[in-house]
Amino acid sequence: MVTYELLHVDKNSGARRGVIHTPHGDIQTPIFMPVGTQATVKSMTVEELKENGAEIILGNTYHLYFRPGDELIKEAGGLHNFMRWDRPILTDSGGFQVFSLSALRTISEEGVEFKSELDGSKHFFTPEKVMKIEENLGSDIMMAFDECCPYPSTYEYTKKSMERTTRWAKRCKDAHTTDQALFGIIQGGFYEDLRKQSAEDLKAMDFPGYAIGGISIGEPKEEYIKILKYTAPLMPADKPRYVMGIGSPDYLIEAALAGIDMGDCVLPTRIARHGTAMTSHGKVVVRNATYEHDYGPLDEECECYTCRNYTRAYLRHLVKCNEILGMRLLSIHNIYFLTNLMKRVRIEIENDNLLNFSKEFYKKYGYTKE
RNA sequence: GUAGAUUUAGUGUAGUUGGUUAACACGCCAGUUUGUGGCACUGGAGAUCGUGGGUUCGAAUCCCACACUCUACC
Secondary structure: OOEEEEEEEOOOOOOEEEEEEEOOEEEEEOEEEEEOOOOOOOOOOHHHHHHOOOOOEEEEHHHHHHOOOHHHHHHOOHHHHHHOOOOOEEEEOOHHHHHHOHHHEEEOOOOEEEEOOOOOOEEEEOHHHHHHHHHHHOOOEEEOOOOOOOOOOOHHHHHHHHHHHHHHHHHHHHHOOOOOEEEEEEOOOOOHHHHHHHHHHHHOOOOOOEEEOOOOOOOOHHHHHHHHHHHHHHOOOOOOEEEOOOOOHHHHHHHHHOOOOEEEEOHHHHHHHOOEEEEOOEEEEOOOHHHOOOOOOOOOOOOOHHHHHOOHHHHHHHHHOOOHHHHHHHHHHHHHHHHHHHHHHHHHHHOOOHHHHHHHHHHHHOOOOO
16 A cells, blocks of 8 residues: 655645655655666665665666566565565556667557567567566556657657557556556656646546656756646646656756656766766766866765765766776765755745745756756 | 887877878767666867988878887897
8 A cells, every 4th residue: 555645735836745655664755766777776785775865766677577587576575675675666667668678669559579688589568467577576666557758759659659558557457466556657748638638547547646757858858847837737636746757956846846746767876877976066077177186075065975985086086997986976975965855855845945945956056047 | 230120199009002181999178868778978189190301293101311119130
């Protein structure tokens, strides 16, 4: 059972402060969820994730099905036991891989055939099969199997895809047998009437939570904001609202302002591995020469392990040498930065002040728009 | 001392009948990254081709001298 408890609504923005209750504990919302595709948030131990504020993480149906296999994970006692994470887990359905691995798959009404990037073998993913995999993984929240449309897509294609995703959602619901919470995913691309149709059809199926999928996939920011603000109010108020794939501070704050409760993204850990940090004064490309002799912390306002112990000059050295520790220290910092940012967002909502805070934050972070 | 080989960007190299802005890798400088196939991708700066002279319409490329480094022999 997964339930949503609304604690407070920001009087000046409509942002929601709440709690989501799950079998593995509560999560405070709005929340940022680090992504651990292959049963690991890359380079970080579960202790480090906890110390840096992670309350819930993601796993991925597609990738775990191929390696090590969902049957093995079931045998190991489920994903929680397998990876030693005792807090909530949300599993993505593989719907994003329909988009990101588009060169390796074929879509039909029945499902999606993927050609494995590992050995070329063919695997047919249906909504029923995805439910079985996610049940074997044993996550607290499982996502319905959908298609994430690319940007841009034509109205005709997006409509056809959205309607099929709705039919797949029904099949997921019918095939689902455990008490794990199954969330529906609203699609419809960048067309408002399609978003509305998708939201209404999915609401009629009464899922315990809803997500907006298919945004934050490379579109201009204005398009993201437009669909976010249009779609969020169409989602039930008494259930968790989740925007899939958002990880930059502005996208997360805009989502919170729109009344969204959850967001996830690979961004903080990926850019960390490529040598970039998010700080209170904006993005820092640690490899840049300007930090060669900089013996101050990455972010003087940050209290994470990395900022308490290491200098920019040292981090730059590690990044330039492609040392594992550099990736780890920046990942720790970026995860801490985002979980801490969301902690602050929750406080500002409680004080009905998120809108003002967002303006101050954007100014300091260096965003020119908004 | 003799013979041979070598000398092209910070480093290592490509450039085979002489022909427009001399190529590549690494390094350097910068940018991108948003439900993670790929620890990646995209740009940029940087070389009077060892030095001097000659042949030629034209030389990194051919010729001469010198210098440098390496190897072998005396």
